[in-house]
Amino acid sequence: MCIWQVEKAIKELENEGRKASAVLITSPTYHGICSNLEKISILCHSHNIPLIVDEAHGAHLGFHESLPHSALSQGVDISIQSTHKVLCSFTQSSMLHMSGKIVDSERISQCLQSLQTTSPNHLLLASLDATRAQISQHPKTIFNKPLELAMEAKALIKKIPGITVLDSCTFSDAAGIDPLRITVGVWKLGISGFEADRLLYKHGVISELQGARSMMFTVNLGTTRDDVVKLAAELKNLSQEHASIRVNDIQPFIGTVSNMILSPREAFFTSKTKVSLKESIGKVCGELICPFPPGIPLLVPGEVITAEALNYLVEVKNNGGFISGVVDSTLSTIVVCSL
Ligand SMILES: Cc1ncc(COP(=O)(O)O)c(C=O)c1O
Incomplete structure (x- = not known):
């Protein structure tokens, strides 16, 4: 997310006589691209608006000088980290961090209490504490080895014909990229990231995320040199077995915004049928339809379904992506509101 996009969104609301209540940004993205949160928080605070950051993929940031800065150190008001993703706590355990005076921490606690169970899971809490202890023992050096291994992996992979590695940010306002995320382009081999993942899986190599043109691997505290060597060797085999250029691409959806006939709440409670x-x-959509990639809902309950949107969904599926949120992920039928 660039500062000008945030500025534009705030101004657009002001022009409509409304005020943004908060700005929510995902940083880093799944591929590790970090926004310039320092500049964005200064902008938000100049409007007295809190900046909330989905830092699910950034619980390790700030724990090494080569890693991008953490959201909190850049002045954001709230950051939510999936401690279990890059650090070593149990799956589902995460942390919410707060700073500054704009957000009322007691109000946040009250809201959390209205959503959370009254029976905390002590295994999850203990694993968060163990992770905190693990990091705090060597906060400046604990990521030395993963960073070395990630550099080594990228250097090996870059030598493989037909395979590319994303190691710098091409969009102008980005504040950096997480060096522990290795995005490997396979489109020059004539296969999609989904196909490449299926082939590598047979040899015990599992990617973190797949796309039309690429796969992404993560290096973390548990990664070993053997893992890196195996990854490079299997990618080399893949490159030797595939050599025809065929661009598999899923372009971002740039269709027209469709009409909202019902609010998502009204659509949720209304009767529905499958067609x-x-x-x-x-017809009015009765379910959340979310193509992956990119993992952003294309149609939400209450919106009118357009031919453009359906064509896009079919294209995503034909390119190896999948559709989540729907009752029928084969896309033979769609749930619509019976109006
Ligand atoms: C950007 C982002 N935010 C939030 C989440 C959800 O995190 P969790 O699984 O810890 O609830 C994910 C999950 O992958 C994610 O990619």
């Missing part, structure tokens, strides 16, 4: 894709055009 074929063709029959659904012009």
